[in-house]
Amino acid sequence: MPCNGFTYAWGEAFKSLYRNRWMSIASVGVVVVTLLMLGTFMMVSLNLAHITATVKGQVEIVVYVDEKATPEQQKQLQTMLEARTDLAEIRFVSREEALERLQPELGDFLEGYDIEAENPLRDSYELRAIVPESVINIAKELEGYPAVGDVFYGQGVVEKLFNVTRGLQIVALSLMVLLSITAVFLIAHTIKLTVYIRSKEIMIMKYVGATNWFIRWPFILEGLTLGLLGAILPLFALYYIYGLAASWVTAQNIMFLSLLPVSVMMFELVKYLVPLGTGLGILGSSLSMGRFLKV
Amino acid sequence: MSNNVTYLLIMLSKLVGRPNAMIEVKELYHRYGKDSDFVLANLNFTIKRGEFVFIVGPSGAGKSTLLKLFIREIVPSQGSISILGQDLGTMPPKQIPYLRRSIGMVFQDFRLLEDRTAFDNIAFVLRVTGASAGEITRRTSHVLDLVGLAHKAYARVCDLSGGEQQRIGLARAIANRPALIIADEPTGNLDPDTSLEIMSLLRQINLRGTTIVVATHNREIVDRFQKRVIHLEDGRIASDEQKGVYARAL
Numbered sequence: 001m002p003c004n005g006f007t008y009a010w011g012e013a014f015k016s017l018y019r020n021r022w023m024s025i026a027s028v029g030v031v032v033v034t035l036l037m038l039g040t041f042m043m044v045s046l047n048l049a050h051i052t053a054t055v056k057g058q059v060e061i062v063v064y065v066d067e068k069a070t071p072e073q074q075k076q077l078q079t080m081l082e083a084r085t086d087l088a089e090i091r092f093v094s095r096e097e098a099l100e101r102l103q104p105e106l107g108d109f110l111e112g113y114d115i116e117a118e119n120p121l122r123d124s125y126e127l128r129a130i131v132p133e134s135v136i137n138i139a140k141e142l143e144g145y146p147a148v149g150d151v152f153y154g155q156g157v158v159e160k161l162f163n164v165t166r167g168l169q170i171v172a173l174s175l176m177v178l179l180s181i182t183a184v185f186l187i188a189h190t191i192k193l194t195v196y197i198r199s200k201e202i203m204i205m206k207y208v209g210a211t212n213w214f215i216r217w218p219f220i221l222e223g224l225t226l227g228l229l230g231a232i233l234p235l236f237a238l239y240y241i242y243g244l245a246a247s248w249v250t251a252q253n254i255m256f257l258s259l260l261p262v263s264v265m266m267f268e269l270v271k272y273l274v275p276l277g278t279g280l281g282i283l284g285s286s287l288s289m290g291r292f293l294k295v
Numbered sequence: 296m297s298n299n300v301t302y303l304l305i306m307l308s309k310l311v312g313r314p315n316a317m318i319e320v321k322e323l324y325h326r327y328g329k330d331s332d333f334v335l336a337n338l339n340f341t342i343k344r345g346e347f348v349f350i351v352g353p354s355g356a357g358k359s360t361l362l363k364l365f366i367r368e369i370v371p372s373q374g375s376i377s378i379l380g381q382d383l384g385t386m387p388p389k390q391i392p393y394l395r396r397s398i399g400m401v402f403q404d405f406r407l408l409e410d411r412t413a414f415d416n417i418a419f420v421l422r423v424t425g426a427s428a429g430e431i432t433r434r435t436s437h438v439l440d441l442v443g444l445a446h447k448a449y450a451r452v453c454d455l456s457g458g459e460q461q462r463i464g465l466a467r468a469i470a471n472r473p474a475l476i477i478a479d480e481p482t483g484n485l486d487p488d489t490s491l492e493i494m495s496l497l498r499q500i501n502l503r504g505t506t507i508v509v510a511t512h513n514r515e516i517v518d519r520f521q522k523r524v525i526h527l528e529d530g531r532i533a534s535d536e537q538k539g540v541y542a543r544a545l
Contacts, residue, residue, distance in 0.1 A: 204419075209392040209393065210423040
């Protein structure tokens with residue numbers, strides 16, 4: 001588009017937005033409502049992912065060293081664990097340290113026993129995997145190793161947690177796609193009305209030799225502006241709502257439940273909603289032009 | 296061939312006077328849909344550069360279809376139409392806008408943007424061709440002057456009379472200095488005196504070398520102007536006479 005064409009297209013887009021201001025407000029309203037729903041859902045979904053990631057990150061494998069293992073075998077086990085590239089953290093817990101951790105919980109229960117002399121606990125390694133989902137496979141591999149007695153990783157619970165989070169991700173993605181499609185249809189129909197109102201103008205333009213792109217540009221820029229406005233307005237509302245929600249959750253001080261910080265959440269929302277809003281506006285206006293250009 | 300080259304060729308042909316035929320229609324047939332009857336059948340005629348031609352005939356004779364074919368709104372079912380040597384049947388869709396820039400259209404219902412000024416309606420056509428702001432102002436003022444409406448440049452179209460609106464339509468049609476003007480019932484919505492004014496303007500434009508094709512029902516105008524008359528009936532040419540009259544055509 002040449003420079004004067006660019007100025008012309010923007011000028012026409014703004015003139016049209018003003019001339020059809022009620023329709024423009026309606027179009028922006030449609031985008032605002034849709035993106036507000038989408039944004040709210042994104043906030044819930046991103047926080048679910050954040051909480052799940054936090055919980056997943058806390059999943060540990062505890063490898064108990066076999067009582068019969070020789071010091072040499074135990075050393076070999078440690079070397080093998082340290083050589084693995086899929087572990088983020090390896091921590092050796094001696095039987096004495098394990099007892100020390102246990103004592104405050106047992107309290108008076110052990111009174112009268114020389115528990116330090118008859119320590120029934122075993123040495124262990126606490127492992128954290130780089131990819132939480134690989135915990136099950138790592139645990140299975142370690143079970144067969146000679147110096148290993150037992151391996152615990154919260155069997156059953158971990159599998160359930162992973163299944164639930166995978167399910168939630170699929171539901172979240174499907175709903176987002178569904179809402180986006182709804183938004184495209186709503187915007188396309190609203191813009192189609194403005195195009196219909198201006199069909200006479202388009203027809204005259206075709207008769208006097210305007211190219212299809214010369215006609216399209218102002219409408220596309222109009223769609224882009226409507227989409228952009230429709231994306232920015234809900235961002236303000238979402239910023240306010242999320243700020244309230246985040247401070248309420250912080251005040252409750254619930255274990256495991258820590259929401260994403262407002263700045264991170266807003267960055268994510270801007271990153272997705274602004275391109276989505278403008279994209280929907282452009283797509284909506286492009287889809288609604290077709291029939292009117294056939295003169 | 297690029298669109299700009301097509302446009303350049305059309306404009307050049309205006310200057311060097313080649314080809315001599317503005318419109319060439321050969322064995323033209325047209326129907327809307329494969330199973331329907333032909334609305335135009337076996338048309339053969341040539342309109343030379345600088346000619347003034349009336350196309351007359353009763354409603355349904357095929358006048359409007361013929362005009363739609365001239366501006367490549369539709370393509371002929373059979374046969375060919377050429378404008379300044381360009382075969383419209385084989386013309387790629389991308390070149391249609393460039394063809395239309397060399398044709399000025401005048402309509403019975405004016406087809407103006409009523410909420411805009413007379414100036415804006417004419418400037419609109421020039422913007423389409425990418426003219427600069429200075430050129431747009433200069434040419435718009437010039438054509439408004441030609442049709443005698445320079446004093447109404449900033450009046451909104453909806454505040455103008457029918458005759459004034461058609462004069463704006465005419466000014467818009469000539470703004471691009473077209474080689475050909477096609478007018479579809481230009482006096483259909485006007486009283487006899489205003490009709491005469493509009494036709495006189497078209498005759499003046501014709502005297503400057505622009506080819507004029509007017510489809511009309513207006514017997515008085517046709518008889519008074521004594522130009523070539525092509526009479527269509529049931530989609531066929533019933534008569535084609537130089538200095539014809541409506542009555543003789545019928």
